[in-house]
Amino acid sequence: PLKLNCELCSIVSSSGQMLGQAAGAQIDRSPCIWRMNNAPTRGFENDVGRRTTLRVVSHTSVPLLLQKPQHFFGQGNDTVYVVWGPLRNMRKDGKGIVYNMLRQASENYPHARIYVTTEDRMNYCDMVFKKETGKDR
Structure with missing residues (x-):
């Protein structure tokens, strides 16, 4: 956590x-x-x-970050990354394409602090967004 x-x-x-x-x-x-x-x-x-303490990243932006991995994940960058996306992309069973990209990035850049949201947390955030805006994400 x-x-x-x-x-x-x-x-x-x-x-x-x-x-x-x-x-x-x-x-x-x-x-x-x-x-x-x-x-x-x-x-x-x-x-x-x-300065950047924490960067919230959509699953669709991960490939853009990985175009400049040294800039975003290199040792001089102490930013915490929180990545969100649908379960199909974030699955930890080897089938989540974005999760796999992030796992590879964390292996290539061991100092990087990369977190992914859980499906439960995504559902909670979707519910709060809909409640506050009246719109589905």
């Missing part, structure tokens, strides 16, 4: 709405900074900051 102790978090979306906001310094002052998918920070530091 992943345990983080954050008194204050900045959650930074991958939206272009961050551009021009000059919020980077304020974001970087947060003890924990969560980012979504493979949204870049390099070149956008003034708007989105430099």
Whole structure:
């Protein structure tokens, strides 16, 4: 299980709405900074900051991360990755294509901290999303 102790978090979306906001310094002052998918920070530091504590990644973004594995998973990167996706892609029985990619990445980059969500947690998050938005994901 992943345990983080954050008194204050900045959650930074991958939206272009961050551009021009000059919020980077304020974001970087947060003890924990969560980012979504493979949204870049390099070149956008003034708007989105430099630091990343945790990156929540959709199963569809994993191949994009693996195009630059040293950047995302290399020893100098201490970001925690939490990957979510449907069970068919995240199965641990050898048939989950994304899970297999992540397992290979963790073998190639043993310092990487990669976590996957459980099916129960996915169902819970889907329920909360639907309750709060009235929409299915």
